[in-house]
Amino acid sequence: MKELINIIADPIYSFSIVIALFLLSIKYIKFVGSKKFFWIALGGSAIFTVWAAQDKNFWAIITWPDNIPISILLISMGWLTWYAIYKGVNNDARTEKGEPPLEGTPENREKVWAWPNLVYTEMFTIIIGTAFLVVWSILFKAPLEEPANPTWAPNPAKAPWYFLGLQEMLVYFDPWMAGVLLPGLIIVGLIAIPYIDMNPKGNGYYTFSERKFAISSFMFGWLVLWIFLIIIGTFLRGPNWSYYGPFEYWDAHKVVAANNINLSEILWIKWLGMPLPKNILLREFLGLALTLIYFAVAPYYLTKKVFNFKGKLGKWINGGQLGGYLKSMGYIRYSIMVMLMLTMMTMPIKMYLRWFINLKYLVFMPEFEFNI
Amino acid sequence: MAKESFAKKVANTQVWKSIFRHGPPSNARNRASVIAGNVFLHLHPIKLKKSGVQLGYTWCMGGLTFFVFLALTVTGILLMFYYRPTAEYAYNDIIALREHVPLGIMRELHRWGAHAMVITVWLHMFRVFMTGSYKPPREFNWGVGVILLVLTMLLSFTGYLLPWDQLAIWAITVGSNMAKATPFLGHGGPGANLAKIGDFVLVSDKNDVRFQLLGGRFVGEAALLRFYILHCVFIPVVVAGLIAVHFWRVRKDGGISAPL
Numbered sequence: 001m002k003e004l005i006n007i008i009a010d011p012i013y014s015f016s017i018v019i020a021l022f023l024l025s026i027k028y029i030k031f032v033g034s035k036k037f038f039w040i041a042l043g044g045s046a047i048f049t050v051w052a053a054q055d056k057n058f059w060a061i062i063t064w065p066d067n068i069p070i071s072i073l074l075i076s077m078g079w080l081t082w083y084a085i086y087k088g089v090n091n092d093a094r095t096e097k098g099e100p101p102l103e104g105t106p107e108n109r110e111k112v113w114a115w116p117n118l119v120y121t122e123m124f125t126i127i128i129g130t131a132f133l134v135v136w137s138i139l140f141k142a143p144l145e146e147p148a149n150p151t152w153a154p155n156p157a158k159a160p161w162y163f164l165g166l167q168e169m170l171v172y173f174d175p176w177m178a179g180v181l182l183p184g185l186i187i188v189g190l191i192a193i194p195y196i197d198m199n200p201k202g203n204g205y206y207t208f209s210e211r212k213f214a215i216s217s218f219m220f221g222w223l224v225l226w227i228f229l230i231i232i233g234t235f236l237r238g239p240n241w242s243y244y245g246p247f248e249y250w251d252a253h254k255v256v257a258a259n260n261i262n263l264s265e266i267l268w269i270k271w272l273g274m275p276l277p278k279n280i281l282l283r284e285f286l287g288l289a290l291t292l293i294y295f296a297v298a299p300y301y302l303t304k305k306v307f308n309f310k311g312k313l314g315k316w317i318n319g320g321q322l323g324g325y326l327k328s329m330g331y332i333r334y335s336i337m338v339m340l341m342l343t344m345m346t347m348p349i350k351m352y353l354r355w356f357i358n359l360k361y362l363v364f365m366p367e368f369e370f371n372i
Numbered sequence: 373m374a375k376e377s378f379a380k381k382v383a384n385t386q387v388w389k390s391i392f393r394h395g396p397p398s399n400a401r402n403r404a405s406v407i408a409g410n411v412f413l414h415l416h417p418i419k420l421k422k423s424g425v426q427l428g429y430t431w432c433m434g435g436l437t438f439f440v441f442l443a444l445t446v447t448g449i450l451l452m453f454y455y456r457p458t459a460e461y462a463y464n465d466i467i468a469l470r471e472h473v474p475l476g477i478m479r480e481l482h483r484w485g486a487h488a489m490v491i492t493v494w495l496h497m498f499r500v501f502m503t504g505s506y507k508p509p510r511e512f513n514w515g516v517g518v519i520l521l522v523l524t525m526l527l528s529f530t531g532y533l534l535p536w537d538q539l540a541i542w543a544i545t546v547g548s549n550m551a552k553a554t555p556f557l558g559h560g561g562p563g564a565n566l567a568k569i570g571d572f573v574l575v576s577d578k579n580d581v582r583f584q585l586l587g588g589r590f591v592g593e594a595a596l597l598r599f600y601i602l603h604c605v606f607i608p609v610v611v612a613g614l615i616a617v618h619f620w621r622v623r624k625d626g627g628i629s630a631p632l
Binding site for chain 2: 076080081087088100104107118122126129130132143146149154157159160162163166175176178179180193199201202207215218367370
């Protein structure tokens with residue numbers, strides 16, 4: 001059993017499993033938002049944790065003091081994600097019956113005094129928050145390692161946990177992408193959300209069915225590409241940033257085959273049996289072409305097939321309404337939205353290219369440090 | 373009876389009346405005065421929709437983030453009394469703090485509080501997204517919130533270096549090496565080697581963005597001082613300013629979101 005988990009927790013498999021689970025949850029959102037699901041998930045994860053915690057390798061990694069915040073994040077986030085969906089599904093059922101969402105009932109629209117209603121709630125949360133922090137601080141000492149030594153690097157050298165998603169991206173992308181461009185675009189993309197999402201519904205109450213596309217794409221980025229990569233980077237990456245299963249001892253001498261090759265090498269050497277051309281642009285033309293095609297043809301396809309609400313996916317997104325995103329959003333908003341979406345999807349695409357054809361770089365131009 | 377009259381006597385003294393300019397908040401007039409007449413409480417509206425005070429709706433995550441920020445400010449100031457940001461003293465000051473302060477948990481509160489703030493601010497963003505609260509008229513405030521979220525992570529990141537232990541310098545080395553790869557501005561980034569005049573290299577490891585961040589080519593004493601000032605003064609001041617904007621806009625944009 002532990003052997004099996006050690007194997008399937010490898011991102012090569014677990015990433016696909018997580019995506020499959022994500023898509024299933026979207027499809028069966030009503031079940032995910034039910035109380036039954038909550039108890040099943042709670043019971044399942046409790047049993048797994050108790051069982052897994054008896055393994056000393058698993059125990060060592062989850063009780064490392066700086067990893068405790070991640071456990072707290074995962075527990076609170078899992079619970080609140082379920083809770084938000086539960087409230088959304090609940091409101092959707094009310095909307096179907098022609099009732100207002102729970103937040104919009106006449107009783108809840110009534111105005112109440114800030115004193116005592118709000119002020120007491122705040123005081124209560126502050127007391128709970130203080131107690132929580134004090135107990136946490138008494139139970140766990142703040143970590144302090146050996147004094148700083150610039151001549152000896154620990155292995156693995158990890159960034160703080162909230163940046164480990166980015167550090168995990170370094171496996172697949174060069175630092176200029178994983179460390180600068182993509183984080184920058186995450187920030188820009190987040191700020192752009194209110195200007196891209198033109199859907200007037202779902203303002204001020206929990207819902208899923210009125211904002212399927214917005215919620216699903218946000219959740220994909222947040223849960224699959226951010227939180228899950230943090231989990232991998234924290235719990236499953238050991239010395240040399242190699243993969244280690246949750247029940248595996250961190251043996252620094254683990255041998256990992258590194259036979260990743262560039263697209264230019266696949267094209268010229270493997271397929272055409274020629275040496276690499278001297279001209280950089282000729283050498284890298286396939287990768288450059290594929291990148292351009294991706295950012296030019298994919299928008300065309302999405303515009304024609306998905307975002308005009310005609311295909312199956314398109315109908316799901318907008319519940320069969322006419323028109324399309326391009327029409328309702330205008331060119332500028334629409335192209336920004338599509339470009340941000342496509343950039344977000346470069347991450348999983350690059351991961352799968354790595355796993356299926358051992359691809360190192362799509363475009364490899366060390367002459368300009370420009371590697372994709 | 374005697375007790376009540378004592379409370380009333382206190383409430384009637386000149387001292388009490390000079391502090392609280394109204395009676396106890398048991399009637400409508402005083403409930404309005406207690407909020408409007410107090411510099412801290414006047415962040416709140418006097419009355420608000422019932423859905424906006426329900427924990428099931430707000431999760432109070434934004435409020436908790438602000439509370440943890442205040443707690444970190446207090447514990448951080450206390451820690452500054454004991455800490456000198458130099459390669460010679462920094463680590464020893466942390467050791468001294470641990471060895472010589474009986475039952476001291478200030479460093480623990482500060483470190484775990486920093487992690488907690490990252491968590492609460494993420495969950496706050498998640499809640500705001502799930503309730504669609506970024507939609508008009510709150511678009512701008514969502515953007516301010518995103519900047520605050522990034523600054524929260526930068527605050528935590530700059531603080532990570534200060535204990536000056538192995539964990540600190542290597543985590544910051546990993547993180548700041550990213551700056552090296554900034555296109556055109558970092559010496560290892562794409563396009564940096566195009567910036568040349570003859571043989572003179574414009575972007576090198578002696579002047580690129582990582583050098584500006586660290587005050588050197590590696591994480592050394594200059595980086596410690598820079599991160600200390602960023603952590604204790606610069607970022608907190610910017611954050612405090614933006615929090616003011618954020619709260620102000622929550623009020624001006626119609627308070628906590630509710631169905632239109």
